[in-house]
Amino acid sequence: MRSYYNTLQGFYQQEHEYDEGEFQTQFINILPSPWTVCSLSFDPNTNALYVAQYRAGQPPLVVKLPIYRTMLQRQQALGITGGPTGLGFDEAIGEFQDIIQHSDHTIHTKKTSMTKKQIEDWWMTRSQLNTRMKKLLEQIESSWLGGFKGMLCGQFAVCKPLFEEFKIKVQHILAQHVKKSVVDLSDGLLHMILRLGLAPEIKDVNDVVYFLLSQPTDVKHTGAVQPYTNCPAAVVNQISQQLIDALKHYHDEALLRGIDTMQRIENSHVILIPDKHTQSLPLENLPIMRQQPTSRVPCLSFLRDRILYGHARANEQANEIKERSRQGKNITVQGSKTYYVLNPSGDLKHTQAEFQHTFATMPTWEGHVQKKPSELECRSVLKQKDIYM
Structure with missing residues (x-):
């Protein structure tokens, strides 16, 4: 493992000088083939969300999404003038923080001395908070x-002949409305x-059609591009209906050929990398994410380190395990190295009763019950343990 740490040190010294090709080689192509990495960055100066999708062997797909664009599109379709409206970033963060604050208040309410009416009100408040959170996440995804939203999707089964047919159809649809006869579309898009x-x-x-019509016809969709154009709404609706027909044909015909294109491939996994602005949002609970195995890491460098660590361990083992490493199946943590903090505030009696005996009987686990670990304890645990919960 010494060579692994030496290699890692060299990477950190060089990575800020990587060009596009080196970035692809050192960060993207090492990803296990079933994985999809998605980074989200918000620019407060332009009110735009940058979403990047990375997969091994494929160029990055990056889009710039002004967060008010969908409302502007609807205003244009209805002939409404004026400034943009809709869910702003500050409004979303404010609503989320307010929900959490009210949730914390209900959690710390002592229910043992409450009347029946107070308990009913407590449950009503919890239900209302759940509804507010659900609505907020739906608005974020929709707006x-x-x-x-497919930028945050993992990999699904593909019918290659029908995919090529779909690509030609989309090119043909767009060619009717742009100057060039062929629009260059990337497979990732x-x-x-x-x-x-x-x-x-x-x-x-x-939304997608506005994006496609706003792009230069000779540029691949691998750079950050802005999905908005002043194309007439009637034209957009016409193209959209043709695109819907093409989508339906692809998925229906693939199913007839025995390929469920709505089924994830084996070991498909999505890894989110939010920036400092978006990291507080529960992105894993967006509607599009709920049925997908999802993890979150702080940055690509951290993810690269963990992947290379798995490779280093595999290099010391048999060829079969090396293949598992390439598929991402052996990038694991040791369950025996677990630390837990159970009911640190002392107000979750039922939760404590449910888990305390089980945790205590795990021979190698360590942890605290009804006690908050100190900062030094947390630091030590994060260095020594694989799982902290």
Whole structure:
């Protein structure tokens, strides 16, 4: 393992000088083939969300999503003038923080001395908070991601002949409305569009169409591009309907050929990398994410380190395990090196009763019950343990 740490040190000394090709080699192509990495960055100066999707062997797919664009599109379609409205970033963060504050208040309420009416009110408050959180996440996905929610999707089964047919259809549809006869579309962008599914909402398809019509015809969609154009709404709706038909044909025909294109491939996994602005949001609970295995890491360098660590361990073992490493199946943690903090505030009696005996009987686990660990204890645990919960 010494060579692993020496290699890692060299990477950190050089990575700030990587060009595009070196970045692809050192960060992207080492990803296990079933994995998808998605980074999200918010620019407060332009009110835009940058979403990047990374997969091994594929160029990065990056889009710039002004968070008010979907409302602007609807205003344009209705002939409404004026400034943009809708869910702003500060409003979303404020609503989320307010929900959490009220939730914390209900959690720390002592229910043992409450009357029946107070208990009913408590449950009503909890239900209302759940509804507010659900609505907020739906608004974020609908308004900010819109037709680009597929940027956060893992990998799904693909029917290659039908995919090529779908690509030609989209090129043909767009060629009717742009100057050049062929629009250059990347496979990554087309796979993202296919995640709209069998019956996409028209507003999501419109969002994608605005994006496609606003792009230069000779540029691949691998740079950060802004999905908005002043194309007439009637034209957008016409193209959107054609695109919906193409989507439906692809998914239906693939199913007839025995390929469920709405089924994730084996070991498909999504890894989120939010920036300092978006990290507080529960992105894993967005509607598009709920049925997907998802993890979160602080940065690409951290993810690279963990992958290379798995490779280093595999290099000391048999060829079969090396293949498992390439598939991401052996990048694991040791369950025996676990530390837990159970009911540190002392107000979750039922939770403590449910788990305390089980945790205590695990021979190698360590932890605290009804006690908050100190800062020094946390630091020590994070250095020595693989799992902290």
